[in-house]
Amino acid sequence: MVREWDPRTASSDEITSLLGTLNAVLAADLPQDPPWRESSLREYLSEVMPGERRISWIAQAEPGDDGTPGEVVGHVQVLLLGGIGVLEVLVHPSARRTGLGRTLVRLAARRVWDEGFQSIGVEVVGDTPAVAFYESLGFTREYVETRSVLDLTTVEWPALAEMATGVGAGYHLEFWPGGPPDELIEAYARAKAEVRDVDDGELRPSSYDPQRLRDSLDTLHRRGMQPYIVLALHEQSGEVAGLTEVVVPAQHPTRADQYDTIVVQDHRGYGIDRAIKARMLMELRSAEPGLVEVQTWNAQANEAMLKVNAELGYRPDRDWCEYSVDVAELVHRLDPPATRSDGPAH
Numbered sequence: 282m283v284r285e286w287d288p289r290t291a292s293s294d295e296i297t298s299l300l301g302t303l304n305a306v307l308a309a310d311l312p313q314d315p316p317w318r319e320s321s322l323r324e325y326l327s328e329v330m331p332g333e334r335r336i337s338w339i340a341q342a343e344p345g346d347d348g349t350p351g352e353v354v355g356h357v358q359v360l361l362l363g364g365i366g367v368l369e370v371l372v373h374p375s376a377r378r379t380g381l382g383r384t385l386v387r388l389a390a391r392r393v394w395d396e397g398f399q400s401i402g403v404e405v406v407g408d409t410p411a412v413a414f415y416e417s418l419g420f421t422r423e424y425v426e427t428r429s430v431l432d433l434t435t436v437e438w439p440a441l442a443e444m445a446t447g448v449g450a451g452y453h454l455e456f457w458p459g460g461p462p463d464e465l466i467e468a469y470a471r472a473k474a475e476v477r478d479v480d481d482g483e484l485r486p487s488s489y490d491p492q493r494l495r496d497s498l499d500t501l502h503r504r505g506m507q508p509y510i511v512l513a514l515h516e517q518s519g520e521v522a523g524l525t526e527v528v529v530p531a532q533h534p535t536r537a538d539q540y541d542t543i544v545v546q547d548h549r550g551y552g553i554d555r556a557i558k559a560r561m562l563m564e565l566r567s568a569e570p571g572l573v574e575v576q577t578w579n580a581q582a583n584e585a586m587l588k589v590n591a592e593l594g595y596r597p598d599r600d601w602c603e604y605s606v607d608v609a610e611l612v613h614r615l616d617p618p619a620t621r622s623d624g625p626a627h
Contacts, residue, residue, distance in 0.1 A: 321505025407600030449551030539577035
């Protein structure tokens with residue numbers, strides 16, 4: 282049974298069952314990744330930025346003989362943002378090759394079409410069955426990043442402490458758990474705008490507007506995700522010369538996610554990139570004693586940041602690919618002819 286589903290009003294049993302499917306998928310496809318926890322999972326699935334919407338469906342097995350609901354064996358959600366629908370699909374390994382994945386994608390694609398959107402994007406992890414699945418549906422690879430993982434148990438902390446102080450004269454570093462203070466938000470946004478025109482993928486967009494940055498930080502907190510920020514400040518101008526962001530999710534608190542690391546063009550060449558990332562790791566050691574790993578994603582052409590990560594001890598792990606497809610083409614490929622309409626509703 283497949284039905285539209287709202288995590289905000291879902292039963293605790295459904296959330297727990299979905300978590301079981303998520304962890305079964307991780308165990309099959311990414312066995313080195315830590316299992317997720319139920320902490321703030323409902324909020325993670327439901328909270329979005331202002332102006333964005335998330336629509337979800339679940340697939341449940343047949344009810345038990347005693348009438349108890351069946352386990353959740355599949356889940357699809359589509360996040361509608363900007364001009365694109367971002368898709369996420371989970372199918373329990375025991376339910377794969379049954380057509381369930383295609384059914385879930387068809388439901389999401391039909392809704393995206395009806396909402397008037399023209400394209401769907403999805404993040405696909407390299408060397409998993411998802412690659413062949415999405416390519417069989419007509420999705421095209423648009424962008425590739427390399428995920429790297431740092432095992433904090435292997436870090437040489439004295440050497441890292443030295444790196445954290447290796448910033449050029451005229452700059453100092455500040456650590457802001459939870460996000461920078463409001464008086465720095467505008468300077469923070471200007472620094473983030475440095476990468477506005479860089480092709481760094483569109484499925485995880487950055488925020489360059491001060492209010493959108495405030496909203497983004499607020500959304501992270503509501504989703505159970507604790508942000509940590511290190512800023513490099515130019516002492517003469519007070520401008521943010523560089524920044525790095527790490528988020529520790531309640532859902533997998535032993536592995537943190539590295540978000541943006543940016544050094545403003547005019548301030549490059551002063552060791553800021555390595556210093557801010559080293560300082561972040563030093564601070565996380567105290568702020569998050571249960572943390573074991575940090576994962577980061579970098580464009581394969583970003584040789585400078587890949588070099589910094591290697592110096593810090595990160596090791597390449599997997600390719601992380603963005604795929605996209607024209608919604609009309611996907612709907613026509615998946616929908617039975619009798620269910621098609623002439624165009625999207627507006």
